[in-house]
Every structure is written in structure tokens, then in C-alpha cells.
Amino acid sequence: MDTPFYKNGLKFECQRCSACCRHDPGYVYLSALDFIRLRSFLGLDFAEFFNKFIRMVDVGSGYAVSLKEKSNYDCIMWSPNGCSVYEARPVQCSTYPFWNSIIESAGSWAMEALECPGINKGELISQKTILEKVNKRRNDSLLIVSYDVNLESLDEDTLLGRERILANTPDPFETAQ
Ligand code: SF4
Numbered sequence: 001m002d003t004p005f006y007k008n009g010l011k012f013e014c015q016r017c018s019a020c021c022r023h024d025p026g027y028v029y030l031s032a033l034d035f036i037r038l039r040s041f042l043g044l045d046f047a048e049f050f051n052k053f054i055r056m057v058d059v060g061s062g063y064a065v066s067l068k069e070k071s072n073y074d075c076i077m078w079s080p081n082g083c084s085v086y087e088a089r090p091v092q093c094s095t096y097p098f099w100n101s102i103i104e105s106a107g108s109w110a111m112e113a114l115e116c117p118g119i120n121k122g123e124l125i126s127q128k129t130i131l132e133k134v135n136k137r138r139n140d141s142l143l144i145v146s147y148d149v150n151l152e153s154l155d156e157d158t159l160l161g162r163e164r165i166l167a168n169t170p171d172p173f174e175t176a177q
């Protein structure tokens with residue numbers, strides 16, 4: 001395998017500008033663990049949580065589970081104080097900007113820096129930590145629901161694939177951050 005361009009680490013420190021949480025349309029996809037953790041954090045039952053915060057997105061292989069956005073394209077979890085579910089935020093958020101697509105090359109990292117003012121600032125993040133974040137996202141795969149499922153009558157067991165989750169899931173709070 002080629003030595004990655006980030007073998008000596010990369011600098012990143014979030015500047016709390018909220019640019020990645022607001023203003024532009026986008027998707028914050030959830031894994032099953034994200035879903036469980038967020039619902040538990042907010043103390044809502046399945047129907048309340050699903051109806052208020054979730055939208056199903058056709059991704060070509062089924063329906064992925066995403067957070068809704070407000071009419072101004074802010075993430076529904078964003079508040080004037082920042083992310084209202086920070087401690088339980090989705091893996092997609094907690095592993096940013098160490099996504100495969102962003103650390104693919106020095107060029108893709110530099111391109112992302114145009115969008116995120118935290119890139120190339122502050123703390124040096126080691127290659128080991130970067131790879132841990134990449135693996136965390138890879139291991140916590142997106143929740144995709146089959147086209148066969150009736151979204152109108154979706155329940156939690158069907159959405160989460162309950163058997164699979166119970167078989168290999170520790171306390172979801174232990175897997176956050
Ligand atoms: S765009 Fe970058 S600096 Fe701004 S909130 Fe997101 S991660 Fe932090």
C-alpha cells in the first residue's frame with residue numbers, strides 16, 4: 001500500500017463556525033447506532049423521534065436514514081448555541097473531516113480546506129487517530145432500508161434490523177466519540 005500523504009499527521013481544529021451544519025442543502029446520514037443514541041439522548045419514543053427529525057432518502061440501493069433540515073437548510077439539530085445533540089451527534093459529524101473521500105489525497109484535503117476553516121489549523125492529528133476515525137465510520141455503516149419496506153408503517157425493529165443490532169452492539173453511548 002502506498003504511504004498516505006498524511007503519514008506525519010494532519011492539522012485540524014474545529015473553529016465552531018457551523019458552516020458544515022447550516023446554510024447549504026445536504027444529508028446527515030445515520031447508522032443504526034446513531035439512530036439509537038440520538039433517540040435515547042433526546043428521550044423520545046420511536047414515532048416522535050422519527051416524525052420530528054428523520055427523512056428517508058432514496059440512495060439507489062434503498063432508503064437511507066437522514067436527519068431533516070430546516071427550510072433554510074440548517075440541520076434540524078442546529079441551534080444558535082451550535083449542535084444541540086453534540087454529545088450524541090452522528091458518526092458522520094464526529095469523524096469529519098477524516099472521511100475517505102477527503103483524505104484520499106493532498107488535493108482533496110486542500111479542496112476541503114476551502115470549505116472548512118478548521119482544516120490545517122491547531123492540533124496535529126496523528127495518522128493513527130486519523131485511521132481510527134476512518135475505521136469508526138466504516139464499521140458503523142449507514143442504515144439502508146429495503147425498497148420492500150412500507151415506510152408508512154415503519155417500526156423501530158424493522159428500521160434498525162433489531163436482531164443484527166442486538167447481536168453485535170454494546171451500549172451505544174460507549175461508541176460515541
Ligand atoms: S466547517 Fe469546519 S470549522 Fe466550521 S464547524 Fe464545521 S468542522 Fe468546524
Ligand code: SF4
Nearest residue numbers: 021075077078083093
Ligand atoms: S447533527 Fe449536529 S454536528 Fe451534525 S450536522 Fe447537525 S448540527 Fe451539525
